[in-house]
Amino acid sequence: MKTKHLSYSSSGKAVIRKAAEILRNGGLVGIPTETVYGLAANAFNPRAVEKIFKAKGRPQDNPLIVHIADYDDIMDIAEYIPFSFMQLAKTFWPGPLTMIVKKSEKIPDVVTCGMDTVAVRMPSHPIARKVIREAGVPLAAPSANLSGSPSPTCAQHVYDDMDGRIEAILDGGVCEVGVESTVISLAEETPILLRPGIISKEQMEQVIGYIDVHNAVVSKPEEGAKVASPGMKYIHYSPKTEIILVDTNDDSAFVNFVNSQDSSVGAMIYKSESGLFNVPSVVYGEKNDYDSQAHFLFEALRETDKLGVKTVYVRLPEQQGAALAVYNRLIRAAGYKIVKP
Numbered sequence: 001m002k003t004k005h006l007s008y009s010s011s012g013k014a015v016i017r018k019a020a021e022i023l024r025n026g027g028l029v030g031i032p033t034e035t036v037y038g039l040a041a042n043a044f045n046p047r048a049v050e051k052i053f054k055a056k057g058r059p060q061d062n063p064l065i066v067h068i069a070d071y072d073d074i075m076d077i078a079e080y081i082p083f084s085f086m087q088l089a090k091t092f093w094p095g096p097l098t099m100i101v102k103k104s105e106k107i108p109d110v111v112t113c114g115m116d117t118v119a120v121r122m123p124s125h126p127i128a129r130k131v132i133r134e135a136g137v138p139l140a141a142p143s144a145n146l147s148g149s150p151s152p153t154c155a156q157h158v159y160d161d162m163d164g165r166i167e168a169i170l171d172g173g174v175c176e177v178g179v180e181s182t183v184i185s186l187a188e189e190t191p192i193l194l195r196p197g198i199i200s201k202e203q204m205e206q207v208i209g210y211i212d213v214h215n216a217v218v219s220k221p222e223e224g225a226k227v228a229s230p231g232m233k234y235i236h237y238s239p240k241t242e243i244i245l246v247d248t249n250d251d252s253a254f255v256n257f258v259n260s261q262d263s264s265v266g267a268m269i270y271k272s273e274s275g276l277f278n279v280p281s282v283v284y285g286e287k288n289d290y291d292s293q294a295h296f297l298f299e300a301l302r303e304t305d306k307l308g309v310k311t312v313y314v315r316l317p318e319q320q321g322a323a324l325a326v327y328n329r330l331i332r333a334a335g336y337k338i339v340k341p
């Protein structure tokens with residue numbers, strides 16, 4: 001299959017129409033969202049949704065997020081809408097928040113992998129919204145990377161992983177947020193944070209009160225354990241290069257540790273630190289600015305494969321606010337390998 005490159009900037013409306021036509025005909029299109037690129041299919045078409053799992057090499061038990069553009073669309077997706085859902089939607093939608101609720105019968109089992117719940121998100125990205133509206137159906141869309149790789153934050157990353165596997169990529173430039181949406185389950189009595197994102201637990205607690213954090217957000221799920229969000233049990237975000245986290249908040253200890261290693265190592269560092277390291281490095285944002293670290297994280301992880309080293313060291317982030325999103329991705333990228341300097 002030849003993957004078409006649809007550039008939004010050159011011919012706006014026409015490419016939206018083209019992307020929507022492919023989607024209505026049961027094809028797959030890589031689309032930009034404010035978080036990461038998604039690999040979209042018509043959520044009501046089981047055949048089309050099956051193709052997503054094939055194209056990504058995604059495990060068959062890892063359910064997809066359904067994307068909508070308008071509040072009315074939720075009626076076809078959720079069986080009922082909890083009050084907390086309305087409160088969070090009012091505050092954070094459209095935007096990088098995914099909420100899990102009981103599913104309606106209209107959503108095919110292949111989308112939810114047979115679960116009785118469904119994940120829903122209303123993206124804020126104008127191109128994503130236009131495509132959903134023009135297609136006239138909700139879009140099931142995981143991140144548009146090969147299963148296990150870092151999520152794509154620009155059209156080139158989607159090409160690198162999906163060329164020849166999907167009908168088209170709609171190029172809308174670089175994604176603003178850089179990490180995937182926050183995922184919260186509202187399907188049980190107590191809300192549970194399943195995946196941290198730049199909308200933090202603390203921000204949501206101001207709206208709906210206490211939120212539990214699922215164990216797998218901050219630690220390795222036990223072998224064979226039943227995980228609330230199946231995506232959490234798989235190796236994730238991993239470049240080919242080995243990533244190892246260094247548990248220290250002393251920056252000079254980190255610099256000394258890295259500089260004392262042999263020539264097979266590199267580092268992921270803050271922008272202000274260029275020049276301090278005598279090993280190859282990639283920059284992933286500013287110190288103490290977790291939004292900027294989130295923005296550059298996946299790109300930096302992909303870039304580590306170009307450093308020509310075996311192992312790349314990264315500092316272990318904190319676990320508060322938006323830092324938790326970076327922490328959660330990095331412990332997975334590192335396969336939970338953490339050392340002291």
Ligand code: TXA
Binds near residue numbers: 232
């Ligand atoms: O920002 C995002 O959320 C991006 C863009 C494209 O919207 N999408 C994304 O999708 O990150 P994906 O498939 O890579 O991650 C979805 C996560 C997975 O961890 C999956 O297990 C979980 O959401 N999930 C989906 N449906 C679920 C459900 N019914 N119950 C529990 N977890 C669910």
Ligand code: MG
Binds near residue numbers: 142143151
């Ligand atoms: Mg993903």
